[in-house]
Amino acid sequence: MKSLSVPIIDISPFNSNDSVSIDKVHQEISRACEDWGFFYAINHGVDLNLVQRAVDLGKDFFKLPKDFKNLVARTETNFQGYSDSELTKQKVDWKEVFDFTPEVPESDGINDIGVHGKNQWPTKPIDFEITMKEYLLSLQKLARQLFSSCIKSLSSDVDVIEKLFDGTGDTSLCRLNFYRKCPEPEKNLGVGPHSDPGIITILLQDDSVSSLQVQKDGIFYDVPPVKDSFVVNIGDMMEVFSNGKYKAPVHRVLTNRESDRFSLPYFLAPSYSFIIRPLKDTYNEDNPKKFRPFPWAEFRKGRYEGDFADKGEEIQITRYRIL
Numbered sequence: 001m002k003s004l005s006v007p008i009i010d011i012s013p014f015n016s017n018d019s020v021s022i023d024k025v026h027q028e029i030s031r032a033c034e035d036w037g038f039f040y041a042i043n044h045g046v047d048l049n050l051v052q053r054a055v056d057l058g059k060d061f062f063k064l065p066k067d068f069k070n071l072v073a074r075t076e077t078n079f080q081g082y083s084d085s086e087l088t089k090q091k092v093d094w095k096e097v098f099d100f101t102p103e104v105p106e107s108d109g110i111n112d113i114g115v116h117g118k119n120q121w122p123t124k125p126i127d128f129e130i131t132m133k134e135y136l137l138s139l140q141k142l143a144r145q146l147f148s149s150c151i152k153s154l155s156s157d158v159d160v161i162e163k164l165f166d167g168t169g170d171t172s173l174c175r176l177n178f179y180r181k182c183p184e185p186e187k188n189l190g191v192g193p194h195s196d197p198g199i200i201t202i203l204l205q206d207d208s209v210s211s212l213q214v215q216k217d218g219i220f221y222d223v224p225p226v227k228d229s230f231v232v233n234i235g236d237m238m239e240v241f242s243n244g245k246y247k248a249p250v251h252r253v254l255t256n257r258e259s260d261r262f263s264l265p266y267f268l269a270p271s272y273s274f275i276i277r278p279l280k281d282t283y284n285e286d287n288p289k290k291f292r293p294f295p296w297a298e299f300r301k302g303r304y305e306g307d308f309a310d311k312g313e314e315i316q317i318t319r320y321r322i323l
């Protein structure tokens with residue numbers, strides 16, 4: 001029997017003018033979002049040399065001594081930088097992370113909300129900062145293509161594509177994850193079961209280790225690495241945009257005894273003032289709105305407080321459910 005697996009979608013038409021093929025990709029993505037909330041994107045157009053450089057430098061950073069990495073440690077008031085104590089659902093994950101974000105003018109109020117902070121760049125490895133910034137820019141383009149695709153197959157309210165970053169600007173995040181090999185894999189998870197809070201996640205996985213799993217109908221399925229691909233999954237905000245048609249999938253990362261693992265997710269997120277709500281055409285008399293509107297800032301703040309500050313349970317979109 002063929003086991004179920006996350007679909008692989010060739011998105012090369014996005015970089016062409018072939019509208020028939022582009023529409024076909026929209027449909028495939030929409031189907032994958034309904035069935036899995038996960039898919040692999042191949043032929044995505046991101047420079048593979050750049051991807052390799054980002055992976056190599058990311059791995060090199062984590063090899064540096066703890067004292068050096070702590071020079072750029074995340075703090076109570078700055079959420080960018082290095083950490084080895086992230087929590088998922090109040091349990092410490094077996095991993096180290098380094099977070100960075102697009103630079104937007106502070107005058108836009110991005111720091112007023114108290115969960116953002118400024119990028120902190122380590123002085124080593126050489127070219128780390130410049131490479132990560134270049135990677136972020138390339139992923140920004142891909143994230144916008146994927147977001148437009150999802151919106152176009154859901155709603156005629158395509159204005160959200162243009163308005164996504166109005167206000168405080170782009171609050172997306174890039175994260176380097178490093179999962180050191182673990183002596184007791186049965187007792188520790190790299191990341192506990194969770195859904196991602198933002199709109200879309202574009203994940204670059206280590207080619208050598210299969211540790212990521214997605215839950216579908218109560219069963220966890222492996223999402224093994226596929227060379228030169230990104231793994232794309234939708235987050236909680238896309239679930240609300242779609243009025244629940246797309247489910248932000250629960251996923252987790254296992255640990256293993258044999259090898260370290262590196263991954264690099266890009267989390268697409270809107271401006272803090274952006275109001276998250278079911279989009280036009282996703283609801284009607286027979287299928288009413290399932291969520292009340294809320295600002296992204298409120299959700300982001302609630303999730304951060306659970307993730308790093310251990311101030312209680314992580315916020316979930318069920319808080320905004322009206323049905």
Ligand SMILES: O=C(O)CCC(=O)C(=O)O
Binds near residue numbers: 175196205262
């Ligand atoms: O490392 C991975 O494969 C996924 C990590 C993840 O789910 C996350 O950082 O939200």
Ligand SMILES: [Fe+2]
Binds near residue numbers: 195251
């Ligand atoms: Fe995740």
